[in-house]
Amino acid sequence: MDQNDLTIIDAAEVRRRLDYPSCIDAMREAMRALSAGTTRQLLRTMIPLGEARTFAQMPGALGTHDMFGAKLVSVFGDLAAPGRRRHRGVIVLFEPDQGKPVAIVDAEEVTHIRTAAATAMATDALAREDASTLLIVGTGGQARTHLEALPQVRPFRRILIWGRDPAKAAALASDYSCIEAQAVEDLPEAVAEADVVCTLTAASQPVLRGEWVRPGTHVNLVGSSGPGPVECDHEMVVRARYIADSRASALDAAAEFLDARAAGLLGDDHIVGEIGEVLLGTVAGRTSADDVTLYKSLGHAVQDLAAAAHLYRSLKT
Template sequence: MLTISADAVDQALTFPGLVETLRAAFREGAVQPVRHHHEVERPDGATSTLLLMPAWTDFHAAGTSAGGHIGVKIVTVSPDNNAIGKPAVMGLYLLLNGATGEPEALIDGQRLTQWRTACASALAAHYLAREDASRLLVVGAGALSPFLAKAHSAVRPIKTIRIWNRTPANAEKVAADLRAEGFAAEAASDLDAELGQADIVSSATITTMPLVKGALLKPGAHVDLVGGFTPTMRESDDDAITRARIYVDTRAGATKEAGDIVQPLASGVLIPEAIVADLHELARGEKQGRQGPGEITLFKSVGAALEDLAAGIAVYNALKP
């Protein structure tokens, strides 16, 4: 069994390559039960979240019982980790042989999640963002933010990147790291002003108070919501929902777990029929993406086990002896 570090994951993947891998995965499908979501109450009064995300090759759809893979990601989310200088999200990915169940690889789950999450957003942007989108706003300066900047830049001609965070120093650090890699990135101080200028808004926070204000979005903008993964978290307001055509990564996950979808559905601001498509339907050509240059689109991602499985297989295939 291979043990694959974060650095090895970086060596195994490219943003354009993983976007195409995910496109094929959503087109072909896999068996992916809705993830297990558990709240862990700790003695100090804080709460962590334990996520278990299994998936396996759809042998029936593939027409064969040979080969294939089984995978499961184990993730913990502890928001207060930031106070002690540790990432909020920790995780491991276990990849198994689909025929025998033999463990094939244990992969750094944090890095795999960063790659697949960013590339799923970029895949959605391929269908939903304007082809000439050049100004990107990243809301949040966590570990995922540089991956989102690079992934969106891989599918659209991004010329300007702005990073906004409640703590300006954190935004500047992300921007400086991106500049060191050749991206035109700067920290932003005025979120509302940036919302009015951005062609793509990519938000990755765990806020419960919406930061993305729909009234400020310019015609033709694309909104990519990544961070809120529980019904109580919400990154966009009702105006963003009512002004945009709505897309999700998976209907089952988004309508159950994503506050940006669950809350508007509960209040009647959004009806289920107004969710235009998920990534399966877009990748298979069953539904269309952007309909015109002035349209506002909104994509909500909560993460799908299929993405981890596809990315994990790609990493394993690139590194196995």
């Protein structure tokens, strides 16, 4: 293959070109297509490489005659220290006519942006139109991208930020003073005031409790992407109108749902539907102003491929 045929899109180029409005649109189309069955993906597979070290593969195709490829990621949790990156990887993109690879894209930067864009897409579909207070639970990189993405879909008047380290929450709020962000220390009180709650943590035990959430709230569970770590308690899952990004993936890896099911509190039918079905109009998202809606984000190959394909095409036009 001629080396000139292969486009390399590094992290800096991803940040320059993958804007939130277009990425949110790409996530809408990807999730509609996933639920309609026009895209294909396999559940992610993980190969253990020792203590706290994993190699993950996420293959998929955007359509029979569209881009296809895979996201390949290493997760080295033992490098979790200041200045050390835990996640590294690439998205390999193939074109559909000759089946040749056409792009290699930095996966870490795409994941940061497309995860927040997918949350914004789901929030737009499920949150009340009059939602005015957003609560971000967490202070890491995903908190920053969600602070960029979510105001794209609702004109929040107040944004609250909570973290285990109050100093980090205060520093993050000061970085986003232009959107009236405010650090808070009383999490139950902040949850009770919020119209939209996003959990973006590495918590192994619940940080969000269902009893704190008032009627009409929309909740995004984003931090846990596999069995084990949970961000909310059983009550939160049981009382919510539960929408998955993918039903198959939720039944395989949505830790909060799987824990509640194992406790005998609900069955598989508690998953109302997929966000793509809500977008297609085949499943109702919110049925009343008082519904507590919950979107479980696990992340998918088709999301990464849709973002990478958008980037590739933007470079070629």
